[in-house]
Amino acid sequence: MAARLIRGLLPRRLLSRVWRPALLAVSAWVSVMGAPALAAEQALHRRVADQTLAWGPCPAFMPKGCELAVLHGNPAEPNSDIFFRIPAKAEIPKHWHSSAERMILVEGVLQVNYTGQAPVTLRPGSYAYGPPKAPHSAVCRSATPCVLFIAFEGPIDAHQNH
Numbered sequence: 001m002a003a004r005l006i007r008g009l010l011p012r013r014l015l016s017r018v019w020r021p022a023l024l025a026v027s028a029w030v031s032v033m034g035a036p037a038l039a040a041e042q043a044l045h046r047r048v049a050d051q052t053l054a055w056g057p058c059p060a061f062m063p064k065g066c067e068l069a070v071l072h073g074n075p076a077e078p079n080s081d082i083f084f085r086i087p088a089k090a091e092i093p094k095h096w097h098s099s100a101e102r103m104i105l106v107e108g109v110l111q112v113n114y115t116g117q118a119p120v121t122l123r124p125g126s127y128a129y130g131p132p133k134a135p136h137s138a139v140c141r142s143a144t145p146c147v148l149f150i151a152f153e154g155p156i157d158a159h160q161n162h
Contacts, residue, residue, distance in 0.1 A: 046071045048083060048106055048147050055085070061160040063090040071149075075156040082156065084148045086110070092138040094161040099154030101130040108146030111139045122148075135161050 046053065058066035065087035073080030078099075083106070086092060094115070105122040112128060113119045115135040122128055130136060132154070140146035 044072065046083075048085075053083070058084075059158050059160075061093055061095070062158075063087060063092065065090065066092075075152075078154050079152070080156060081149065081151045084150055086138070086140045086146045086148070088140055088143050088145055090140050092140075094135050094137040095158050096133050096135045096161065097130070097152070097159070098132060098157050099152045100132045101153075102151040103128045103130065104149045106147040106149055108140055108142040108144055110146040110148065111141050113137045113139075 053069040053071075055067040055069045058068055063086070067085045069083040069085075071081040071083060075082070086108075088108070103122075105124055105126045105128075107124060110122045111119050112122060113136060114130070120128065121141070
């Protein structure tokens, strides 16, 4: 059936001895494999200002007013995304995560300090990668809260360095 469809769509000159075997192989593959299935989950879109976001508290060692909002996934399982909101001028104490984290600063100006590396200043749109178990601290340098998008590879945790 797929071969008839292909024959109907292509001019005869393309169906020469060279192209015919390739087209028949492709049509056989499509017949066996079928069309791609639809994604099992829906695409989504979130903004920091969305009223539907459920903001919750950060771990106890984080500064007062620090909040987290889960954007996608289950924080107890691999591959979840969050917004991390830090009050203006607040300091995040040295800590580490079991998982790698991929970050994009959404709002504010955030200085991030990884042990053994020069501090970096993130501005909106800046990307940063934090390896698993790498101790780091941060300071929100702006007069407004800092909001960081973080994608965790593993379950979300935070362990304070003493």
